[in-house]
Amino acid sequence: MSAPPEDNALPPGTTGVVAVDLDRLAANWRALSNLVGPADCAAVVKADAYGLGADRCIPALARAGCRSFFVATTAEAMEARRLAPDAAIYVLDGLLPGSAPALAAIGAVPVLSSLLEIRACAEFARTTKAKPAVALHVCSGLNRLGLSAGDVEVLSLAPEQLSGLDVSLVMSHLASADAVDDPMNAAQLKAFERLRSLLPAARASLAASDGMMLGPAYHYDLARPGYALYGGQPSRTLRAPVEPVVSVYARILQIRDVPTGASVGYSGIWRAERPSRIATIAAGYADGVPRIATGGPVRVDGVNYPVVGRIAMDQMVIDLGPLNVSAGGRSVLGAEAVLFGNGDDGGPTAEDWARAAGTNNYEIVARISPRVPRRYINEELPRDESRP
Secondary structure: OOOOOOOOOOOOOOOEEEEEEHHHHHHHHHHHHHHHOOOEEOEEOHHHHHOOOHHHHHHHHHHHOOOEEEEOOHHHHHHHHHHOOOOEEEEOOOOOOOOHHHHHHHOOEEEEOOHHHHHHHHHHHHHHOOOOEEEEEEOOOOOOOOEOHHHHHHHHHOHHHHOOOEEEEEEOOOOOOOOOOOHHHHHHHHHHHHHHHOOOOOEEEOOOOOHHHHOHHHOOOEEOOOHHHHOOOOOOOOOOOOOOOEEEEEEEEEEEEEOOOOEEOHHHOEEOOOOEEEEEEOOOHHHOOOOOOOOOEEEEOOEEEEEEOOOOOOOEEEEEEEOOOOOOOOOOOOOEEEEEOOOOOOOOOHHHHHHHHOOOHHHHHHOOOOOOOEEEEOOOOOOOOOOO
């Protein structure tokens, strides 16, 4: 597991740190690009690059060769355009009311999911005498966003509704791609084929991180990994060719001994079954740790210990074991505990925390609070042209 930057020390005055390895991020994108070739490989950088810092991750991905980025909102599109001036920027939330001028000004491509959006975009095109690039999102079975089969048939019978628009991409999203043998994958593939055949010829995109593992039939012209870029394993059974990018560390605030029967934390949901040594860690649900993740693993001095008691806003407690068991020579005030990292040495991973919280690994990474400082490893800083 990678150590936190600066000789294993947490930044002064902080309770923890999120270490982000930008070299690994770039290497992951290249590996995924090779996986789906000859299709192109985009990067999903919504939600501040899954909470890891779009201002650092987008330039690193652009330097690696990424030329297409997917974001969720207009504000994210504006930030992505600033960081990647020549890239294609797709906006997954589509054409929100009043957003057309801002998207057109930066050349971002709204992903349209309804006939109402298409008509609004066409009206904007007429009034501005422009032909904006758009992507069309068709619903192949996820039933979240997307043009329904009926909507697509309406467009096929009245193609003039799209005549003022440059349809550059037709896309959909898989519901169960993390389960390779789920029959819904093949059903959605078939539905996507049928629906895109009724629309103007354009590049196609179906696979996100987990869909990329289903094979070439799902890759089409453009794959759009998100979680896998940051080192996560999206499939339940197939390993993506990526390595973890992020490790999360928090300080030990206090170590104390408690007698048999002593309760720990709010509501006393855990009581010591024997004289125990416990450690209070400076991380809680305000830092992004799920409140229900009692039992989640924390690593101290090379040993994994369970979270006990209720996780609080700023703190959680781990059970270091019976009093006659050493918890490690460095388990002292201010030392670091590992919440999750790459797991190479048996340490905890985001997947471990997801199991403890009954959620998915995507949420564990994306919910890390901004109040935990980010430290960037192997960052290539822009060159100062004024210096020799």
